Amino acid sequence: MDVIPSLDLLGGNVVRLLRGDFANVTTYGDPATVLDSLDVPRGSRLHIVDLEASRRGHPVETDIVRRLATRELRIQAGGGIRSLDDARTWIKAGVEKVVIGTIAADAPEILRTIVDDLGAERVIAAIDVRDGIVRVGGWERDATSSLAEVLARVEELGIGEALITDISKDGAMRGPSFALYRSLRTNLRIIASGGVAAISDVVSLGRLANVSGCVIGRALLDGRVRLAEARARAATTNAIPERVIPCLDVRDGRVVKGVNFVDLRDAGDPVECAMRYEAEGADELVILDISATDANRTTALETVRRVSESLFIPLTVGGGVRTIEDFRALLRAGADRVAINTAALRNPQLIADCAREFGVQAVVLSCDAKRTGDHFEAMVRSGKESTGVAAVAWCRRAEELGTGEILLTSVDRDGTNSGYDIELLRAVTSVVKIGVIASGGAGSVEHFRDAIEAGGARAVLAASLFHDRRLSIGDVKQFLANEGIPVR
Amino acid sequence: MKTTLIDSSVANVANIARALRTAGGELEVTSDPIVIANAAKLVLPGVGSFIAAMQWLTENGIDHAIRDAVKRGASLLGVCVGHQLLFDVSHEMGSTRGLELVRGEVHKFDGILPIPQIGWNRVAAQGPLFDGVEDGVFYFVNSYAAVNAPDEIARADYAGPFTAAVQHDRVFGVQFHPEKSSAAGLRVLRNFIAWT
Numbered sequence: 001m002d003v004i005p006s007l008d009l010l011g012g013n014v015v016r017l018l019r020g021d022f023a024n025v026t027t028y029g030d031p032a033t034v035l036d037s038l039d040v041p042r043g044s045r046l047h048i049v050d051l052e053a054s055r056r057g058h059p060v061e062t063d064i065v066r067r068l069a070t071r072e073l074r075i076q077a078g079g080g081i082r083s084l085d086d087a088r089t090w091i092k093a094g095v096e097k098v099v100i101g102t103i104a105a106d107a108p109e110i111l112r113t114i115v116d117d118l119g120a121e122r123v124i125a126a127i128d129v130r131d132g133i134v135r136v137g138g139w140e141r142d143a144t145s146s147l148a149e150v151l152a153r154v155e156e157l158g159i160g161e162a163l164i165t166d167i168s169k170d171g172a173m174r175g176p177s178f179a180l181y182r183s184l185r186t187n188l189r190i191i192a193s194g195g196v197a198a199i200s201d202v203v204s205l206g207r208l209a210n211v212s213g214c215v216i217g218r219a220l221l222d223g224r225v226r227l228a229e230a231r232a233r234a235a236t237t238n239a240i241p242e243r244v245i246p247c248l249d250v251r252d253g254r255v256v257k258g259v260n261f262v263d264l265r266d267a268g269d270p271v272e273c274a275m276r277y278e279a280e281g282a283d284e285l286v287i288l289d290i291s292a293t294d295a296n297r298t299t300a301l302e303t304v305r306r307v308s309e310s311l312f313i314p315l316t317v318g319g320g321v322r323t324i325e326d327f328r329a330l331l332r333a334g335a336d337r338v339a340i341n342t343a344a345l346r347n348p349q350l351i352a353d354c355a356r357e358f359g360v361q362a363v364v365l366s367c368d369a370k371r372t373g374d375h376f377e378a379m380v381r382s383g384k385e386s387t388g389v390a391a392v393a394w395c396r397r398a399e400e401l402g403t404g405e406i407l408l409t410s411v412d413r414d415g416t417n418s419g420y421d422i423e424l425l426r427a428v429t430s431v432v433k434i435g436v437i438a439s440g441g442a443g444s445v446e447h448f449r450d451a452i453e454a455g456g457a458r459a460v461l462a463a464s465l466f467h468d469r470r471l472s473i474g475d476v477k478q479f480l481a482n483e484g485i486p487v488r
Numbered sequence: 489m490k491t492t493l494i495d496s497s498v499a500n501v502a503n504i505a506r507a508l509r510t511a512g513g514e515l516e517v518t519s520d521p522i523v524i525a526n527a528a529k530l531v532l533p534g535v536g537s538f539i540a541a542m543q544w545l546t547e548n549g550i551d552h553a554i555r556d557a558v559k560r561g562a563s564l565l566g567v568c569v570g571h572q573l574l575f576d577v578s579h580e581m582g583s584t585r586g587l588e589l590v591r592g593e594v595h596k597f598d599g600i601l602p603i604p605q606i607g608w609n610r611v612a613a614q615g616p617l618f619d620g621v622e623d624g625v626f627y628f629v630n631s632y633a634a635v636n637a638p639d640e641i642a643r644a645d646y647a648g649p650f651t652a653a654v655q656h657d658r659v660f661g662v663q664f665h666p667e668k669s670s671a672a673g674l675r676v677l678r679n680f681i682a683w684t
Binding site for chain 2: 229232233236237239240241243278283308309312313314334336359360361404405433434435458459486488
């Protein structure tokens, strides 16, 4: 998949508009300087949007484009192309392709004359969509044709590429519109635009069969995504299976379940559950010991021993781990990895100590996060007690200290079946490189997909949903595979 | 035929022993170089650092015992770091010579994806060790791997291809953890036990 840096020009400067609003402008300065800072290599594609032109209806920033074209960049430029003359003006300025929006949607006869004159290979159709409706004229009015009609017409003219922007996502950094791209029925190569804000967005877009490229604007300008890294990830196969992980909450040697960590009910024998899950295709098992007292921790070790003896998939155990000795005891009992939560918050050095002693792969940070105002807070004591610690910053710190992965639970969503907290997941996965296991809120197969695709999670965890057999692990993996997400 | 598991007293010996017993056949677990030198079918596990593992082998005379056994016609399966030990050299923290039973060198992954690799990965394999699981998915935990080894029988991709398994005559090595790879892993162990 091509990763194409994008610059929006207005008044000679690189700018960004929030959701196409000319009253909401962020200015980034001189285009040449901006390009240097983004490390755009020679030979790279570059997407240019002439914002003023889209309002005035004719090219404006041709001088800037002419200067940028001397850098051996393959420029695609658009904004305000209303006639063949406009298109020729851009080609004369040195662009490789013209990006045609409004008239592609509203004036097919003009589009045809441009294609006839320049050749279809020099034209990219740009289609801006809001709530399924094509928008034109600088996003300020609805087009006369439907999205399906526009796509069919563009394809008929022999144009190969369509740049499709979900306006409601653009510049909002909440992720691209995966649902829109997935819904398109077309043979056009789709360039996704709008909302790409993290490396995981690039990976997820690359998994969509009809998406051949994506443009990134604000995330590059703000330094959230580095172009070289995004391109390296887009160039790999990204076929590494994502994991589906059932969780057993265990107390006093029995599996229990409850909503929002309270109202616990007995739900069976851990060994039986574990074996059933492996047979169903579980990629890993998590056991969370929620025993109330230290005396019962011995029972927990015995449970871990019994479960690990009947399991041939990795086993992660958490709950009540306070010291390096607790950690060691669980590994000796058969755990492959140990999750630490409260003790790490009280003594972050524990993460580094355990990583040095047992290896980074053995350490999992368990972070229970609760929405507090406009941010997330790390909670302790099974999600009941505040710490005042910001969850996202804490996850980042834990990565530096040496945790191999993060088990990120939304306290608000846990047990609700209303879906994983995608905003929480994005907030963490966009700032750490290690894997994040999404936890709390799974209620349908789509929720698992969204956690991986939009949330950037590398694994998805659920407890009661699997336990009550409302979904099997097989159902989830089959659905993910159908949606283009690699599974085992 | 009895399988002899080399007890390097590292963490995953018990897990591998359990998996080998489940896969079938008689199992002995030993760190006695004389027993190892006379074994017919050997499994060499390993986790942690290459240097520490190699040091343990040489200090206990087990490197010679393994080479003697292989010379006498024993078959050998190295697992994870045990697989890496089979190669000529590893570049983990400087360069350390391995058992030199298969050609090639072990390098650190480049940094595009998180290191270590922790998780399942699809393997394209051929040969008797992978009979029935030629397109299997196995569980990996590694920061280092051989790349393009001449004796490669299985390949996986972690931001670039790496050698997931090797075979040189009677010497086999798998970079993944068969004892954590569910049915596919047990199948590989069963194939090794059954191989003559």
